[in-house]
Amino acid sequence: MDHAAPPFPAPTTVEEFRDRLSALSDSLPRRMRQCADFVAANADRIAVSTVAELAAGAEVPPSALMRFCQIMGFSGFSEMQKLFRDAYTPGWPDYSTRLRNLKDNGAGSPAALLAEFVEAGRLSLEALAKSVDEAALEAAVARLAKAETVHVVGLRRAFPVASYLAYVFEKMSVPAMLHDGVGKLDHRFALRPGDALLAITFAPYSEETLTLAQDARARGLPVVAMTDHLTSPLARLADAVVAVPEVDFGAFRSLSATIAMALALAVAVGSARDEASTG
Amino acid sequence: MDHAAPPFPAPTTVEEFRDRLSALSDSLPRRMRQCADFVAANADRIAVSTVAELAAGAEVPPSALMRFCQIMGFSGFSEMQKLFRDAYTPGWPDYSTRLRNLKDNGAGSPAALLAEFVEAGRLSLEALAKSVDEAALEAAVARLAKAETVHVVGLRRAFPVASYLAYVFEKMSVPAMLHDGVGKLDHRFALRPGDALLAITFAPYSEETLTLAQDARARGLPVVAMTDHLTSPLARLADAVVAVPEVDFGAFRSLSATIAMALALAVAVGSARDEASTG
């Protein structure tokens, strides 16, 4: 037998494709490896590229890429490309068309503003998906899951997020306290040993939030930060930092990414605690 | 001169392309019209289709589609396709790839949860862009812009949105009052003639919010509703209704769409008032 026919049937979904990719990639010769790596990182470009373009991107000759397609179980490149072209449609049937129409209502019109904020939100979410540090996120969850009571603080622009966190924690039966600054009471002494603080602030950083974080840290309590950069003043005070990129339109943040992150954090903490108590 | 050479230079961006499309589409013979209509509705598929496929979709022979490309100012189909292939990349460089990788961390892991919430938020935003009723939005803005003080109410899940609205109104110097239910004080008598109420609630509808809306209506004040359906109990009490579709993941709303709408509303109201006072 010459160069054995594909031992696998061809993947029929992008999911299957990725599964096979990660299954194979360990036992692959050098050039094939390059193909696999490049394809994994640029899967979305397969649909709109030629063999020659992809091969150039992966820095291999076209024939190597052809061989790669066959190793993946396809008859050739065209069959592989078809998979990605078919899978491409979902996402925006006419979403961008619609956005454009909204903006055509004239700059400053409510509909045009809405289109801008929708776009900002979407960009924020995409940026978040791309930039999230999974290890940092898990570290944050671990800290909060061990706390007796989770204290949440976030003021001004961060307050909507903080209040939503408090709501979700309550729904998940996680003991939590929202530090909302009502009556200028700072409640700093509500933080007891065994508790943890989840602090949220973005540039320009809120003084009160930083102060409370500082205070918690001084007393040896774990501080988890949700902020805009790893270099923010809050990050320096924290034991675990979750960075959330957020796109502004005009003076205002979309908060979409921040809220998505807050939800993930809260739900993960909630289920971690459930497992700890029932398991 | 035979069939005149393209009088236009080729569009260099998708925007320009659409502009030309709507400029031309009135003065086009039948088959060209079919091409234009189909392309307008399926612009996103140009990048991944062949001439034959698109022609079939538009129900014209391939040669008609070729001519259409030339009328649009391109040398041929390939040049037109190149525009869309290039424009295709920036949208989601590897966003969906990344989401998949996050989900691969295992169901229930923080990263996987985050991926789900990001996806829910994105879907919400897209649904909002598609479903928004521009006239209703403008009506809502008009009502609020005329009010002396804007009263904002939203409790539980809607509270983050309400509090963000209050923040934005403040930043834009719009007199606004947040009804937050602190101390179970309902502050209903703070609503004075000339004011308006912006009420936010989603199923299951919050009793207190409905009560306040009812009260405002009984006293003849305009009520603007932000809610999930035109049939919600709040909608019946309102003079203007803004419906916001929102996708849940698990038990929790992403709020992305709701916040985008809230921002658009608040900023539009803010600038409308500016114009009224300075103009």
Place this chain on the structure above:
DNA sequence: GGATGAATGGAATAAATATTCCAAAACGTC
């Protein structure tokens, strides 16, 4: 109703693109 010009469809051609094949190189083994 016939002449004129634009519009159309399909078949022929040109170009681009994928695919195969084989000789040369690299690698590991004895």
Place this chain on the structure above:
DNA sequence: GACGTTTTGGAATATTTATTCCATTCATCC
């Protein structure tokens, strides 16, 4: 360091896909 095996690169070929051209149809105006 020679031998068999695997991997590689590039040139030759096959296939698909875009593009052109022209005969025919359709509409319009005289």
